[in-house]
Amino acid sequence: MKRKIIVLLAIFFSLVISGLILIQFYWIKNAITITDQQFRFNANKALESVVLDLEEQELIDRIIDEIEPESTDSVTINIPAGSPLGNRLRGYQTDSKLAELYGLDNSDKPLVITNAGQKIYISAREISPFPEEEITEPSEQIISAGLSGRVSNKIIYVESIMEKILHNTPDIRERVDPEKINGQLRKALNNVGIHLDYEFSIRSGRLGTIWNTPGFTDKPGTNKFIIQLFPDDPVPSQNQIVLYCLHEQQYKYENIGSLALLSLVFTLLLLVLSTGTFIVIFRQKKMSEIRSDFINNMTHELKTPISTISLASQMIADKSIPEKEKNIMHLAKVISDESMRLKYQVEKVLQMAIFEKIKTKLSLSGMDIHNIISKAVDNFTLQIENRNGTIRKDLIASDPVARVDEIHFLNAISNLIDNGIKYNVNKPEIIVSTRNNKKGIIISVEDNGMGISKENIKRIFDKFYRVHSGNVHNVKGFGLGLSYVKKIMEDHNGTIKVESQLDKGSRFILFIPQNGVK
Numbered sequence: 001m002k003r004k005i006i007v008l009l010a011i012f013f014s015l016v017i018s019g020l021i022l023i024q025f026y027w028i029k030n031a032i033t034i035t036d037q038q039f040r041f042n043a044n045k046a047l048e049s050v051v052l053d054l055e056e057q058e059l060i061d062r063i064i065d066e067i068e069p070e071s072t073d074s075v076t077i078n079i080p081a082g083s084p085l086g087n088r089l090r091g092y093q094t095d096s097k098l099a100e101l102y103g104l105d106n107s108d109k110p111l112v113i114t115n116a117g118q119k120i121y122i123s124a125r126e127i128s129p130f131p132e133e134e135i136t137e138p139s140e141q142i143i144s145a146g147l148s149g150r151v152s153n154k155i156i157y158v159e160s161i162m163e164k165i166l167h168n169t170p171d172i173r174e175r176v177d178p179e180k181i182n183g184q185l186r187k188a189l190n191n192v193g194i195h196l197d198y199e200f201s202i203r204s205g206r207l208g209t210i211w212n213t214p215g216f217t218d219k220p221g222t223n224k225f226i227i228q229l230f231p232d233d234p235v236p237s238q239n240q241i242v243l244y245c246l247h248e249q250q251y252k253y254e255n256i257g258s259l260a261l262l263s264l265v266f267t268l269l270l271l272v273l274s275t276g277t278f279i280v281i282f283r284q285k286k287m288s289e290i291r292s293d294f295i296n297n298m299t300h301e302l303k304t305p306i307s308t309i310s311l312a313s314q315m316i317a318d319k320s321i322p323e324k325e326k327n328i329m330h331l332a333k334v335i336s337d338e339s340m341r342l343k344y345q346v347e348k349v350l351q352m353a354i355f356e357k358i359k360t361k362l363s364l365s366g367m368d369i370h371n372i373i374s375k376a377v378d379n380f381t382l383q384i385e386n387r388n389g390t391i392r393k394d395l396i397a398s399d400p401v402a403r404v405d406e407i408h409f410l411n412a413i414s415n416l417i418d419n420g421i422k423y424n425v426n427k428p429e430i431i432v433s434t435r436n437n438k439k440g441i442i443i444s445v446e447d448n449g450m451g452i453s454k455e456n457i458k459r460i461f462d463k464f465y466r467v468h469s470g471n472v473h474n475v476k477g478f479g480l481g482l483s484y485v486k487k488i489m490e491d492h493n494g495t496i497k498v499e500s501q502l503d504k505g506s507r508f509i510l511f512i513p514q515n516g517v518k
Helices: 003-066 084-089 096-101 139-144 158-166 178-191 248-317 328-357 369-379 381-386 406-422 481-491
Strands: 074-076 111-113 119-122 153-155 198-204 208-212 225-228 240-245 365-368 390-395 401-404 429-436 440-446 495-501 505-513
Touching: 003 178, 003 225, 003 240, 003 248, 178 198, 178 240, 240 248, 248 328, 365 369, 365 406, 369 381, 369 390, 369 401, 369 406, 369 429, 369 440, 381 390, 401 406, 401 505, 406 429, 406 440, 406 481, 406 505, 481 495, 481 505
Parallel strands: 074 119, 390 429
Antiparallel strands: 111 119, 198 208, 198 240, 225 240, 365 401, 429 440, 440 505, 495 505
């Protein structure tokens, strides 16, 4: 697949994923908004029910209080069943003992009986405030109740009672019981599904805050719900209940948390999987290019010694050339050298193939690192002199002994020195130095070569990777040297780092632990 097609697919897929993520966030935002609106609605509904209950209870209590228990043994009020007052009075609880005492426990009429002995009948039909007949109690009930005298049946006009109520509004402090309101609020909030803790206060426009829970605060940052107390008063007042719930935001998020979390998790998984897929595709594409480049380089590296061996063999076999002029010894040396070169290249490839599948079997023993470095430097002295360069040792480690595999460690140091010579357009200047730290030995191989860019530094230890431009390289190789060095250092529980600047050179820093542990 062409690189352009892969890029276009990646862009298209990224747009699709981005659109999906935006839709998910939009849905979550809308869900939070709807949850917030539902919470507000339920909270206001609970407050309204509390205020309505307070107002109804106060109205019933005040009607009962308007009836004079001292002057009447039995009072009957006929209230139309369909009237608002009749509907409210239906909720008033009858004292069962008094109902039994008055013989009204089996009455078909809805009624209210107070502790003072008054009765309030609610008729089943619309009636005039003046009943056609008086309602009397049986004398047996009067006797059983311990009452003396005649029971007076009086009709009290509801209009006169309501007139007194309308023109006499008590102080707010006399009208509310904070503890009772607290219980009603808890019950009302539970009924609408809000089981959060809350704080509230009771305010008066004239007196200010007249009561509040211990934890109540007026500081901003809380979502307060405010409702007017006794809204049906003839003269509207500024008496209010102010309430806010604790952990409100957490409650809202918990309501949509599971679905939102699953949605986000699956979206993120899809994003990660798609991103990972395209990363793998691009890496495979890059690896394909590197392998193709490697094959081209390997072909060149193997073809050169094969061609040289073939040419030398032809000269030896050519009968037209006199034996004295063939210089058999020289041709034999050429064949031998090129054969060794070919063997070295093949072994290098096979060695990396083995590293990929099998952990290296190291022959560890206590070795003097300075001696190994000296051998490596001596092997490159001739090449350095041919390039008019210099190679210098700065071995200052006070304790140079570490457990290493001599052959592999020598090869690792040799690879770094070889790179410093090959990748250098100037006169090579190489410095190999050592020093100790608390855990082991630090070895530095520094050169003045062409350097490595920041982009390439991240990949120089990958197998087959070489800094290149297309398929043309000034220096031929397989891109296996630094990968081999890193592998050897890791097998010794060591590390390798690189510091480099373009056109200024590179420095490779190796660390070998002296106790065998990083």
